[in-house]
Amino acid sequence: xxxxxxxxxxxxxxxxxxxxxxxxxxxxxxxxxxxxxxxxxxxxxxxxxxxxxxxxxxxxxxxxxxxxxxxxxxxxxxxxxxxxxxxxxxxxxxxxxxxxxxxxxxxxxxxxxxxxxxxxxxxxxxxxxxxxxxxxxxxxxxxxxxxxxxxxxxxx
Amino acid sequence: xxxxxxxxxxxxxxxxxxxxxxxxxxxxxxxxxxxxxxxxxxxxxxxxxxxxxxxxxxxxxxxxxxxxxxxxxxxxxxxxxxxxxxxxxxxxxxxxxxxxxxxxxxxxxxxxxxxxxxxxxxxxxxxxxxxxxxxxxxxxxxxxxxxxxxxxxxxx
Amino acid sequence: xxxxxxxxxxxxxxxxxxxxxxxxxxxxxxxxxxxxxxxxxxxxxxxxxxxxxxxxxxxxxxxxxxxxxxxxxxxxxxxxxxxxxxxxxxxxxxxxxxxxxxxxxxxxxxxxxxxxxxxxxxxxxxxxxxxxxxxxxxxxxxxxxxxxxxxxxxxx
Amino acid sequence: xxxxxxxxxxxxxxxxxxxxxxxxxxxxxxxxxxxxxxxxxxxxxxxxxxxxxxxxxxxxxxxxxxxxxxxxxxxxxxxxxxxxxxxxxxxxxxxxxxxxxxxxxxxxxxxxxxxxxxxxxxxxxxxxxxxxxxxxxxxxxxxxxxxxxxxxxxxx
Ligand SMILES: [Zn+2]
Ligand SMILES: [Zn+2]
Ligand SMILES: [Zn+2]
Ligand SMILES: [Zn+2]
Numbered sequence: 001x002x003x004x005x006x007x008x009x010x011x012x013x014x015x016x017x018x019x020x021x022x023x024x025x026x027x028x029x030x031x032x033x034x035x036x037x038x039x040x041x042x043x044x045x046x047x048x049x050x051x052x053x054x055x056x057x058x059x060x061x062x063x064x065x066x067x068x069x070x071x072x073x074x075x076x077x078x079x080x081x082x083x084x085x086x087x088x089x090x091x092x093x094x095x096x097x098x099x100x101x102x103x104x105x106x107x108x109x110x111x112x113x114x115x116x117x118x119x120x121x122x123x124x125x126x127x128x129x130x131x132x133x134x135x136x137x138x139x140x141x142x143x144x145x146x147x148x149x150x151x152x153x154x155x156x
Numbered sequence: 157x158x159x160x161x162x163x164x165x166x167x168x169x170x171x172x173x174x175x176x177x178x179x180x181x182x183x184x185x186x187x188x189x190x191x192x193x194x195x196x197x198x199x200x201x202x203x204x205x206x207x208x209x210x211x212x213x214x215x216x217x218x219x220x221x222x223x224x225x226x227x228x229x230x231x232x233x234x235x236x237x238x239x240x241x242x243x244x245x246x247x248x249x250x251x252x253x254x255x256x257x258x259x260x261x262x263x264x265x266x267x268x269x270x271x272x273x274x275x276x277x278x279x280x281x282x283x284x285x286x287x288x289x290x291x292x293x294x295x296x297x298x299x300x301x302x303x304x305x306x307x308x309x310x311x312x
Numbered sequence: 313x314x315x316x317x318x319x320x321x322x323x324x325x326x327x328x329x330x331x332x333x334x335x336x337x338x339x340x341x342x343x344x345x346x347x348x349x350x351x352x353x354x355x356x357x358x359x360x361x362x363x364x365x366x367x368x369x370x371x372x373x374x375x376x377x378x379x380x381x382x383x384x385x386x387x388x389x390x391x392x393x394x395x396x397x398x399x400x401x402x403x404x405x406x407x408x409x410x411x412x413x414x415x416x417x418x419x420x421x422x423x424x425x426x427x428x429x430x431x432x433x434x435x436x437x438x439x440x441x442x443x444x445x446x447x448x449x450x451x452x453x454x455x456x457x458x459x460x461x462x463x464x465x466x467x468x
Numbered sequence: 469x470x471x472x473x474x475x476x477x478x479x480x481x482x483x484x485x486x487x488x489x490x491x492x493x494x495x496x497x498x499x500x501x502x503x504x505x506x507x508x509x510x511x512x513x514x515x516x517x518x519x520x521x522x523x524x525x526x527x528x529x530x531x532x533x534x535x536x537x538x539x540x541x542x543x544x545x546x547x548x549x550x551x552x553x554x555x556x557x558x559x560x561x562x563x564x565x566x567x568x569x570x571x572x573x574x575x576x577x578x579x580x581x582x583x584x585x586x587x588x589x590x591x592x593x594x595x596x597x598x599x600x601x602x603x604x605x606x607x608x609x610x611x612x613x614x615x616x617x618x619x620x621x622x623x624x
Contacts, residue, residue: 038244044511044538046461063242069303069577070512070538072270074234079242082235086194086219107457109537110426114228117422135457142457145419145449149199149224149358200355200382202617225421226356226382263613265381266585270578293613301575301603301610350556355617375554380617384582390542391550398506398531398547426540427533461511461536 018131025094025125028053032096033129035061035076042066048106049098050076052084055091060084077112081119094123101128105135113143174287181250181281184209188252189285191217191232198222204262205254206232208240211247216240233268237275250279257284261291269299330443337406337437340365344408345441347373347388354378360418361410362388364396367403372396389424393431406435413440417447425455486599493562493593496521500564501597503529503544510534516574517566518544520552523559528552545580549587562591569596573603581611 018026028051036049043066050062062079074082077097084092095116099106105126108116116122117139124142126135140146174182184207192205199222206218218235230238233253240248251272255262261282264272272278273295280298282291296302330338340363348361355378362374374391386394389409396404407428411418417438420428428434429451436454438447452458486494496519504517511534518530530547542550545565552560563584567574573594576584584590585607592610594603608614 035242038242040241040246044461061242062238065238065241066538067271067274069270069543069579070534071541071543072267072577072579073539074230074238074271075537075539078230079238082218082221082230083239083242085196085221086191086217086235086239088194090196101460104460105457107459109459109540110422110424110429110455111228111537111540112422113425113455114225114422115223115230118223137457143422143425143454144456145417145447145454147225147419147421148413148416149356200617222382225387225423226378227385227387228421228423229383231381231383257616260616261613263615265384265615266578266580266582266611267381267384268578269581269611273578291613298613299578299581299610300612301573301605303575303577304569304572347554350554352553352558373554374550377550377553379583379586381582381615384579386542386546386550386583391554394530394533394542394547395551395554397508397533398503398529398551400506402508423540426537427535427542430535459537 014136016134016136018127018134021125021134024053025096028059028094029096029098029125029127029131029134031059031061032098033131035063035080036098036129037063039063039076040065043068043070046099048076050080051096052080052092053094054084054089055093056089058084058089060089075109075112077108078115081116090119092119092122094125096125096127098127098129107135108142110143113139114147117143117146170292172290172292174283174290177281177290180209181252184215184250185252185254185281185283185287185290187215187217188254189287191219191236192254192285193219195219195232196221199224199226202255204232206236207252208236208248209250210240210245211249212245214240214245216245231265231268233264234271237272246275248275248278250281252281252283254283254285263291264298266299269295270303273299273302326448328446328448330439330446333437333446336365337408340371340406341408341410341437341439341443341446343371343373344410345443347375347392348410348441351375351388352377355380355382358411360388362392363408364392364404365406366396366401367405368401370396370401372401387421387424389420390427393428402431404431404434406437408437408439410439410441419447420454422455425451426459429455429458482604484602484604486595486602489593489602492521493564496527496562497564497566497593497595497599497602499527499529500566501599503531503548504566504597505531507531507544508533511536511538514567516544518548519564520548520560521562522552522557523561524557526552526557528557543577543580545576546583549584558587560587560590562593564593564595566595566597575603576610578611581607582615585611585614
């Protein structure tokens with residue numbers, strides 16, 4: 001196992017069988033699989049899909065969108081959040097992320113973890129498109145010791 | 157006039173009256189005004205809205221979404237594009253951008269120009285929420301000498 | 313304690329007294345304090361400094377650099393890494409990060425954790441400018457379940 | 469000619485012979501060629517170098533630094549600026565950018581144009597590593613109608 005792949009606290013997350021999950025979560029994962037087909041990734045050829053479940057039951061789908069200048073692209077998770085937020089949906093329950101890597105789960109990148117953490121802790125489900133094994137975790141586990149802007153400077 | 161505000165080629169763009177514009181463009185601008193109300197900008201308090209007109213007539217709305225770690229946020233223009241792309245709409249005609257600055261137009265930032273340029277040249281309409289004067293330009297004018305990834309390396 | 317501030321695995325990191333640390337680490341922390349004075353942060357007024365210790369003993373300093381378009385800025389940690397990399401120094405031992413927040417440690421944002429994880433696991437020391445209490449952690453703890461690009465596609 | 473490659477105002481920039489340039493600018497271009505060799509770009513294999521000339525004569529070198537999560541990387545231009553800023557050098561005269569593309573100049577991406585514009589207008593020299601033809605332009609030409617944050621909100 002490489003250092004980069006190690007998990008400091010393995011017990012903090014679980015791998016579950018897709019069929020053992022709540023049916024609503026199964027639907028969210030299926031929508032993430034569909035969302036993935038819209039990925040615009042001519043540079044990496046690496047397709048990622050996401051589906052964000054809001055507290056009111058609405059699901060927003062996202063895919064990764066690359067750019068010839070790599071740093072300007074957007075990931076699938078942020079696309080899904082941006083859709084929800086821009087339509088006034090600000091309360092979330094869970095996000096599903098789908099990518100295909102033979103030997104590892106396609107977890108959210110650090111930038112997405114930071115972006116998502118702004119809106120509180122939600123469950124995160126990560127799987128391959130065949131929807132068999134699912135990594136079950138949450139934002140707080142994925143981003144411990146979160147950076148918080150000095151809140152006293154701002155009124156929300 | 158400050159150096160940062162100067163325009164190297166003033167003739168490359170025009171300021172038009174809102175009422176003189178095509179009625180479809182007027183609608184796009186109005187939707188951008190509405191989109192702006194969803195902005196999540198607790199750090200800057202600076203709300204921006206965008207509305208992207210696809211070739212098939214669909215309009216996607218976006219707003220800016222900030223983060224406590226500033227670099228991880230998303231602008232209104234990218235939000236609108238991400239929504240369209242993640243639903244399979246890849247052909248665009250125009251984008252409207254709405255922000256309120258007393259003395260200047262809230263033009264797209266360089267990152268958004270780069271992001272949008274990936275998908276070809278479209279018209280860009282920039283106005284204040286009161287929809288009076290409208291800066292009319294396009295992506296090619298906003299991003300001359302565009303960076304292009306060595307295309308021979310990629311098959312689209 | 314807010315949800316955003318909670319740590320899923322408190323035992324994964326420690327708070328140490330500055331004076332109890334290795335003298336080289338003390339020096340790295342002091343250089344981060346000095347680096348912080350160069351922060352360009354007219355928008356947030358929130359100064360951050362970093363100092364990166366290379367395996368060969370060289371220390372590179374960084375500060376945060378903001379932009380009127382927030383997403384385009386750079387954090388202190390990435391500045392320090394960029395300096396080292398652009399001078400051919402690719403092996404690291406530790407990074408120190410200094411910010412002032414009354415009630416919390418100014419930990420690296422998710423984007424910086426992602427950026428740093430590319431170069432392996434190193435120790436991370438986080439403190440306030442007065443250099444009293446120091447949060448001692450590392451990249452793997454700060455970014456569990458790291459995203460790894462499908463390595464089979466690339467030859468390093 | 470593709471739409472993405474067109475220039476709205478060709479007269480706004482020039483292509484000069486390397487040997488016709490000021491000797492200091494020739495040196496800056498040569499340093500950018502050397503800086504390019506440090507590029508960390510395992511994903512694109514596309515090396516870029518930059519060298520930033522400060523008003524006091526100091527030259528800072530930068531290279532592009534990629535990340536497995538593409539959006540988190542840094543370009544050569546921003547690396548050079550970050551080095552200068554983090555050492556207190558805030559006044560610039562020119563930047564040189566070197567990349568190899570057979571048929572086009574490797575111009576700064578939109579994110580870098582935005583980042584650089586924060587610090588005023590400077591000359592930009594773009595060339596291939598063989599240092600023959602040099603595109604001579606400046607930030608204002610590369611980023612017309614710049615976005616400016618509502619300055620009344622901030623005191624610099
Ligand atoms: Zn991501
Ligand atoms: Zn923008
Ligand atoms: Zn950061
Ligand atoms: Zn760039």
